[in-house]
Amino acid sequence: MTHFVRRRITGLTLVVVLSLLLTAATRLMEDNLLRPRTWLGWVLVVIVLFLASYRLRKQLAMLPLGASAAWLQCHIYVGLLSAPVFLLHTGARWPGGGIEVVTAVLFLTVFCTGILGLFLTRMIPPRLTDRGEEVIRERIPVFIRILREEAEASVAGAKNAAPSEVLSDVYLNHLHSFFQRPKNFVSHVFHSTKPRTALLNALDDTRRFLNTQHEQTMEQLAACVRRKDDLDYQYAMQSLLKYWLFLHVPLTWGLVVFTCSHVVTAMAFTSR
């Protein structure tokens, strides 16, 4: 068993055991006519603040605050534990008040985006490694421009050879927009190769109208299409790895604000 598998099993076991202990403690307190929900609410506040503090840890990279990887592991398993705590706190019922509803919606959204992020960060990297050259996302537009120039130079033909009208038409009708910017984001997210196949087929269909020299140009264009498609794939997948955080992080800060409001109102009503 590898270290990571052992770590995963330990983490999940801890989450399950703690959830069961919290459930038992809640039952016990209810049986003794105590108010476990207030207590669970405070546990949830601590959990939310701890989960939000991971962002702070990332900002303070220069300080010896422990490895970010260790923080992320805590973030993941404490995040998972927050779901049963939330259910115990709300009694598995939808809250009534306005602030409570917004807080609950924010909590669930942050939780779901967290799970989505966990899924994406585990699934996408091996796929990125498997397909295309390793590229830095911010440099992809530069590589696309280079490919576009290469493709256009192929279509324009060599110095002493006339360009093929057939290939020029195909380029203008099918490839011009393809080489302008990253394309087919959704198809790549769902691992569809339909757009790539369609473009390669469009190119291949021209073969019967081409002489040997232009056939070579067509092959060069096809190679450019494949490379551009790989770049698009890298762009789509790397974007996905970045974009989910644009949901998760702002919503987390929203959750912190509404959690504080919820605490204030709850305390105010409790004191009455």
Added chain:
Amino acid sequence: MSQASVNQSSMDRPRRWDMPFSQEAGHDSVLTDADIDSLLANDAFSRIDPAGFKRSVPLREILRNDVRIVDFEQGDVIVRQGDWGSSAFFVLSGAVRVELDRGDDASSDLIQGRQKKPRKTFFRSLAQLWQNNHHAEFRNPDAKQSVSGNLRSVGGVTRVYISDVSAVIEQHKTARMDAGHWFGELAALGRTPRVATVFADETSTLLEIRWQGLRDILRFDRDQGLKKYIEDVFRERAMASLLRTERLFADISDQEMADLMPHCRLETFGEYDTAKPFRELSGENAGSVKNEPLIAEQGDYPNAVFLIRSGVARLSQKHHAGRHTVGYLNPGRVFGLREVLQGFRSGRSTGYEARLSAIGYLNAVVIPASIVEDLLRSGAISDPEDSCRPAVHATHDAVDENLLNFLVDGKYVQGTETMVIDMDRCTRCDDCVRACATTHDNNPRFIRHGPVSVRHMVANACMHCLDPVCMIECPTGAIHRETLGGLVLINDQTCIGCAQCASNCPFDAIRMVETRNASGAILVDSKNAPILEATKCDLCHDQPGGPACQRACPHDALERIDLQSLSELEGVIAR
């Protein structure tokens, strides 16, 4: 450059002595026949028999092309402790002083004009959040100018000098070396760091010879006078401690060690030509086991044990028409001992189980097998089963042959802090790059990019090599090791932006940057040329928590690994 010369399809084949040493790296002098005659009349060379030299490598040509005569003013620093040496010196006239306060970094730094960066406190680290400069590569011109006071340019060569020699002699333990002495030869031949700082005690003239020339003289000199001198010096200063690093010889008595040492030879295998950038050569030879200098052949009678002093060697085994790379050996590792011990136990000789070849360059102590057997027979050394560590790494499960080839062919096995990124775990979040920038005044010191083998990337970050070729030829010693065997660092204040280190680094880990002032304007000299400076990873040596990149990786993808043995890498892969 004319159009014709750009388009020409043939040229003279580059040769070893196209660029004489006397015209390299800013030097611009030519050794005349009279100079060479004068050298040959000197005691150091007069006993060398020119008849022993090959016709293609005559002694006169070695002196003409591999030697330069350098004049030093009083106080000029000739070599610095910790610098990597590729040449040796002979005092022709005048005198030099060797600093003997070895290991005392404070005194060395004082003499060499280096300043140690203190480790930041917790609050000073935190202050980087708001104190970091908004402009890239900000440098304080005043700080640079203050150190430049200890630099002087002589004939286009920049030198560090000691302004008050008498004070240094008073405050530090030094020894004077008069005309007729060699120094720096062990570091040059072994490509090891200089162990002491040497500076001119008075106006002196020194002969500097590059290691290739020195090696050829040692090889072809029938008199063997110089070779004997160097081997004696090595035996006197370093061999015993090197032999004792091998467990088999660790506990033998001083007398037995004294008996053993005369039989041991110091040998150099392979070469690199300093006349062309190291990276070019690295590219030519990358992955070609066939081109690597052979040290011991698989299956041959094991007549010697090799104790590696510097450089890296490849272990390979024959496989059909080609060769498997089955491992590599770094300094301190031994080859051939296993076979010698097996032969001693069984009474039957077994051949070397793998071929040993030098990856570029190797310096090793060769111990004849018969001597090891004599010591075993006499009981001076015992034969514990575990003393014969397997030389071959082939049994490693985690590091497959593909990865091993990638590491050895690319020479990444030189790295002591190699940045290896597991691309199956890396989410390309660039937290590592951001953390690096935060800890370096908003300037990232590496690029998350580099060659990939299946799923492991070796990023373009300084690996703090065991044999840092980047340090060769640095004119001011700005790029240096923090301490012996430590980190390779660049002193901002003494870097003159010559780019020698960046062009020597085979891993693209050093970048030349245009420096800026506080208002963001690029710093320029009197001719309006930008002031460049070499920058690279310093492993966050002044930060309280160690390398920020590794600590910032949320997914356990980025690791700094010492590749001197595969165990650390195996541990990372097998997670």
